[in-house]
Amino acid sequence: MTNWIDISPLDAVPQRGARLVKTAHGCVAIFRTGADEVFALDNACPHKNGPLAEGIVHGNSVTCPLHNWVISLETGLVQGPDEGKVATYPARVEAGRILLDAEFLSQRAVA
Amino acid sequence: MTQKLIVIGAGMASGRVLEHLLEAKADYDITLYNAEARGNYNRIMLSPVLSGEKTYEDIVTHDADWYETNGVTCHFGTHITGIDKVAKTVTSKNGTEHYDKLLIATGSAPFIIPVQGKDLSGVITYRDLDDTNAMIAASEKGGKAVVIGGGLLGLEAAAGLAERGMDVTVLHLMGHLMERQLDEAAGYLLRRDLEKRGITVKCHASTKAILGEDKVEGVLLEGDEVLEADIVVMAVGIRPETRLATGAHLTVARGVEVNAQMETSDPDILAVGECVELNGQLFGLVAPLYDQAKVVAKTLMGEPDVFTPKELSTKLKVTGCDLFSAGDFAEGEGREDIVFRDPARGVYRRLVLEDGCIIGAVMYGDTADSNWFFGLIRDKTDVSEMRETLIFGPAYQGGGASDPLLAVAALPRDAEICGCNGICKGQIEDAIAVGATDLGAIKAMTKASASCGTCTGLVEQVLAVTLGDAFVMPAAASICACTEMTHEDVRRMIKSQELKSMPAVWQACGWKTSCGCHVCRPALNFYLLADWPLDYTDDPQSRFINERKHANIQKDGTFSVVPRMWGGITTPDELRAIADAADKYMVPTVKVTGGQRIDLLGVKGEDLPAIWKDLNDAGMVSGHAYSKGLRTVKTCVGTDHCRFGTQDSTGLGIKLEKTLWGSWTPHKLKLGVSGCPRNCAEATCKDIGIICVDSGYQISIGGAAGMDVKETELLIQVATEDEAMEVIKAVTQSYRENAKYLDRIYKWMNKVGLDWIKDQIADLENRAALAARFEVSQSVFRNDPWAEHVTKAETYQPIANLTLEAAE
Numbered sequence: 033m034t035n036w037i038d039i040s041p042l043d044a045v046p047q048r049g050a051r052l053v054k055t056a057h058g059c060v061a062i063f064r065t066g067a068d069e070v071f072a073l074d075n076a077c078p079h080k081n082g083p084l085a086e087g088i089v090h091g092n093s094v095t096c097p098l099h100n101w102v103i104s105l106e107t108g109l110v111q112g113p114d115e116g117k118v119a120t121y122p123a124r125v126e127a128g129r130i131l132l133d134a135e136f137l138s139q140r141a142v143a
Numbered sequence: 144m145t146q147k148l149i150v151i152g153a154g155m156a157s158g159r160v161l162e163h164l165l166e167a168k169a170d171y172d173i174t175l176y177n178a179e180a181r182g183n184y185n186r187i188m189l190s191p192v193l194s195g196e197k198t199y200e201d202i203v204t205h206d207a208d209w210y211e212t213n214g215v216t217c218h219f220g221t222h223i224t225g226i227d228k229v230a231k232t233v234t235s236k237n238g239t240e241h242y243d244k245l246l247i248a249t250g251s252a253p254f255i256i257p258v259q260g261k262d263l264s265g266v267i268t269y270r271d272l273d274d275t276n277a278m279i280a281a282s283e284k285g286g287k288a289v290v291i292g293g294g295l296l297g298l299e300a301a302a303g304l305a306e307r308g309m310d311v312t313v314l315h316l317m318g319h320l321m322e323r324q325l326d327e328a329a330g331y332l333l334r335r336d337l338e339k340r341g342i343t344v345k346c347h348a349s350t351k352a353i354l355g356e357d358k359v360e361g362v363l364l365e366g367d368e369v370l371e372a373d374i375v376v377m378a379v380g381i382r383p384e385t386r387l388a389t390g391a392h393l394t395v396a397r398g399v400e401v402n403a404q405m406e407t408s409d410p411d412i413l414a415v416g417e418c419v420e421l422n423g424q425l426f427g428l429v430a431p432l433y434d435q436a437k438v439v440a441k442t443l444m445g446e447p448d449v450f451t452p453k454e455l456s457t458k459l460k461v462t463g464c465d466l467f468s469a470g471d472f473a474e475g476e477g478r479e480d481i482v483f484r485d486p487a488r489g490v491y492r493r494l495v496l497e498d499g500c501i502i503g504a505v506m507y508g509d510t511a512d513s514n515w516f517f518g519l520i521r522d523k524t525d526v527s528e529m530r531e532t533l534i535f536g537p538a539y540q541g542g543g544a545s546d547p548l549l550a551v552a553a554l555p556r557d558a559e560i561c562g563c564n565g566i567c568k569g570q571i572e573d574a575i576a577v578g579a580t581d582l583g584a585i586k587a588m589t590k591a592s593a594s595c596g597t598c599t600g601l602v603e604q605v606l607a608v609t610l611g612d613a614f615v616m617p618a619a620a621s622i623c624a625c626t627e628m629t630h631e632d633v634r635r636m637i638k639s640q641e642l643k644s645m646p647a648v649w650q651a652c653g654w655k656t657s658c659g660c661h662v663c664r665p666a667l668n669f670y671l672l673a674d675w676p677l678d679y680t681d682d683p684q685s686r687f688i689n690e691r692k693h694a695n696i697q698k699d700g701t702f703s704v705v706p707r708m709w710g711g712i713t714t715p716d717e718l719r720a721i722a723d724a725a726d727k728y729m730v731p732t733v734k735v736t737g738g739q740r741i742d743l744l745g746v747k748g749e750d751l752p753a754i755w756k757d758l759n760d761a762g763m764v765s766g767h768a769y770s771k772g773l774r775t776v777k778t779c780v781g782t783d784h785c786r787f788g789t790q791d792s793t794g795l796g797i798k799l800e801k802t803l804w805g806s807w808t809p810h811k812l813k814l815g816v817s818g819c820p821r822n823c824a825e826a827t828c829k830d831i832g833i834i835c836v837d838s839g840y841q842i843s844i845g846g847a848a849g850m851d852v853k854e855t856e857l858l859i860q861v862a863t864e865d866e867a868m869e870v871i872k873a874v875t876q877s878y879r880e881n882a883k884y885l886d887r888i889y890k891w892m893n894k895v896g897l898d899w900i901k902d903q904i905a906d907l908e909n910r911a912a913l914a915a916r917f918e919v920s921q922s923v924f925r926n927d928p929w930a931e932h933v934t935k936a937e938t939y940q941p942i943a944n945l946t947l948e949a950a951e
């Protein structure tokens with residue numbers, strides 16, 4: 033059974049934007065799309081660790097602010113000619129709140 | 144044998160006649176009498192002189208030298224007092240003089256309402272330079288002005304006096320302003336705009352008397368209200384100046400009657416301009432006078448020609464009041480109206496249709512399409528087919544916005560395609576008919592798209608529509624994968640369809656993605672900001688991180704912070720504050736930038752609002768070192784310290800930076816001002832560079848010192864700092880309005896050509912309009928983003944801290 037932790041109201045993250053969640057093992061970026069879906073990914077681009085939370089969100093992707101790699105928010109896979117993958121974590125919205133799977137903390141702990 | 148021509152009146156109409164005669168080397172010995180103590184000037188530009196945008200010297204069209212070189216004998220300041228058509232002489236204080244041909248060009252006299260007090264000192268009419276100077280002199284003392292008459296002239300006078308700091312009230316007899324040209328709705332918008340600039344408007348106001356002992360003190364209205372006044376401007380109308388003609392027993396109705404050859408009832412006497420009447424019609428605007436002048440010259444040379452009156456349109460020359468009217472717009476049986484309003488933007492458009500044609504148009508707030516509508520009225524084009532979309536203007540015809548070809552196919556032949564060169568669709572079709580099959584040929588044959596090039600897409604579409612399969616449309620690079628449209632197409636759509644939000648653009652232009660991408664969104668965000676500065680709200684999520692967080696992102700995800708140092712000048716206090724901030728936020732590197740500012744490198748994202756607040760508290764604001772906008776104005780020390788300096792280059796740099804700061808532009812914008820040609824500020828490799836010289840300011844553009852290294856090219860040299868400021872504002876605005884996003888000025892210049900930009904700046908009216916639009920946008924943009932973001936500092940922090948949970 034998943035154990036969801038309440039992170040914040042959905043409105044704390046702008047549409048087509050991101051905010052960070054601090055964990056003992058570095059930051060996780062919480063993205064909110066134009067359609068109000070949320071996704072959680074490691075805040076580090078597979079290219080040169082660009083801070084993905086600072087990128088431009090479009091559709092279900094984010095473009096890294098450093099050298100414009102495009103990463104799928106759903107799969108964490110780098111799009112197009114480049115290759116690589118970012119770790120993703122289960123996240124969802126319920127009653128206007130953003131919930132993260134508590135499991136992800138332990139995942140990150142082992143990572 | 145050379146005949147003797149005497150001309151009475153050196154006005155706009157006779158000026159043109161003389162030009163035509165001299166050009167054709169007509170065999171006349173010409174003598175000119177003018178009641179005003181000067182030659183010909185552009186009377187319609189008196190309003191800009193009154194408002195201070197121009198000087199008399201700017202509007203002179205023919206000076207004493209010109210007459211002398213062309214052998215015209217002049218008597219300025221000399222009234223003709225009588226004409227003897229039998230003896231063929233005219234009389235003035237200089238005696239009588241014989242003529243073979245006589246031209247009456249006496250214009251109009253202002254109408255003065257016959258109320259008590261009309262002769263008091265301080266009652267001014269608005270007709271000539273002396274009137275204008277009298278108003279300027281009166282306004283120097285400040286105080287209150289009452290303008291009687293809410294028509295074209297009265298409102299231009301009112302706006303000019305208000306501009307000069309007077310407290311102005313306009314009295315208008317009718318229910319709304321400019322009732323002859325505008326309907327009620329447009330009159331209302333105009334009134335609102337005038338009131339915004341502090342002018343009081345009273346409609347239904349009838350003047351009973353002008354009060355005062357020996358000079359004006361007030362105006363008494365019907366209903367016994369009294370308004371205080373230091374001057375009263377009487378602008379209630381004009382009547383043709385016909386006294387001479389009447390005295391000479393020529394046929395005179397309201398004006399001097401003429402035939403289509405411009406001859407009066409005495410064939411040796413011709414008349415031209417506002418003083419004439421043809422078939423019951425009077426002429427109060429310049430366009431028909433110019434047509435008349437051509438006919439007068441032909442008649443005098445014995446060549447056949449006829450004057451035919453055309454439809455006229457009106458515009459008001461008050462900066463910021465954009466109105467247009469043409470034709471007949473009264474309501475009536477069998478007439479229908481098409482009305483479009485955008486209350487938020489103050490835009491109003493109304494077309495009056497009869498029998499399938501437009502017979503009248505009134506537009507307020509956005510008159511961009513007025514020429515097109517005017518053409519439809521003049522040519523009595525049948526518009527039934529495009530009735531549905533007519534009101535949206537030429538760009539929208541055919542309705543199929545997402546299929547630009549259909550829209551172009553539906554354009555009428557006289558739809559303007561190339562605004563710079565005034566080329567319409569028909570001319571392009573004609574060029575195609577005689578063999579032009581590609582863009583280059585069209586350019587060569589018609590000049591269309593040969594200037595600024597923004598119409599290139601349209602020209603290609605006309606080619607495609609006309610040639611069908613024979614024309615292969617060059618695959619123009621689209622903005623990005625979200626759309627097939629080019630930057631230019633999209634800019635055109637944004638303007639013509641008044642798209643004011645990103646979703647509106649995506650919708651109207653058929654974007655293939657739900658919300659664009661990192662390539663198109665920043666571009667659209669800029670275009671929308673540039674075109675609708677007062678309506679569109681910036682979308683931070685469509686900005687690259689640097690602009691979203693107002694600091695430059697560095698390779699490790701930290702940021703750099705650059706406070707503004709106006710013109711490169713700082714103070715010990717500012718330096719101390721910067722040093723304190725560097726200590727407090729443990730800034731690892733403090734560096735002087737290439738643009739004479741100080742860069743604090745390696746600040747953590749979360750600390751940004753705090754360090755900004757400290758710098759704000761010390762009086763500093765963001766240096767926009769991250770923006771596609773004004774970065775820096777680099778200066779040398781100029782006259783203050785340098786032994787070579789010719790002007791205050793530092794001062795000008797500061798002034799420029801204070802004017803331009805905060806402005807969004809297609810790419811970053813850097814300026815430099817050097818005090819002399821030694822060019823210590825390296826101004827000639829900036830986007831805009833100014834070199835001060837003894838005689839003024841050399842303004843050059845299109846420099847760069849990045850991936851491409853370019854030297855600027857001279858745009859213009861001007862004499863005063865004010866002109867320099869206006870030129871720089873205008874060129875920046877033109878760049879904003881026309882360039883493709885992420886094109887630096889030099890790239891834009893390569894596309895449109897330096898000459899095109901020069902033309903934009905050389906046309907003084909256009910220059911002023913550009914500068915005015917620049918100021919309008921800056922009224923919103925000129926602010927400090929740091930101060931604003933300090934108030935939302937929490938958004939720079941993580942939303943949640945789970946470090947404790949993890950520790951369990």
Ligand SMILES: Cc1cc2nc3c(=O)[nH]c(=O)nc-3n(C[C@H](O)[C@H](O)[C@H](O)COP(=O)(O)OP(=O)(O)OC[C@H]3O[C@@H](n4cnc5c(N)ncnc54)[C@H](O)[C@@H]3O)c2cc1C
Pocket residue numbers: 151152153154155156157176177178179186187188189190221222223224248249250251269270271296384387415416417418426427428429430432458460
């Ligand atoms: C402030 C202002 C703004 C205007 N704005 C516009 C505009 O935006 N658009 C537009 O189309 N029109 C405008 N007009 C109207 C335009 O200026 C006139 O239509 C045009 O100037 C008329 O030309 P004209 O040659 O007939 O007469 P004028 O230009 O008035 O010239 C007549 C000349 O004859 C002289 N004269 C008169 N009687 C005698 C005599 N007995 N002996 C010798 N000389 C004599 C006068 O002193 C005068 O210099 C404006 C007018 C004014 C006053």
Ligand code: SF4
Pocket residue numbers: 779780781782785786787788789792817818819820821822823824
């Ligand atoms: S550019 Fe001329 S005025 Fe300016 S510092 Fe150099 S030498 Fe002096």
Ligand code: SF4
Pocket residue numbers: none
């Ligand atoms: S020159 Fe290159 S390395 Fe140096 S700051 Fe500019 S982009 Fe960075």
Ligand code: FES
Pocket residue numbers: 077078079080081082096097098099100101
């Ligand atoms: S670090 Fe993300 S693209 Fe280079």
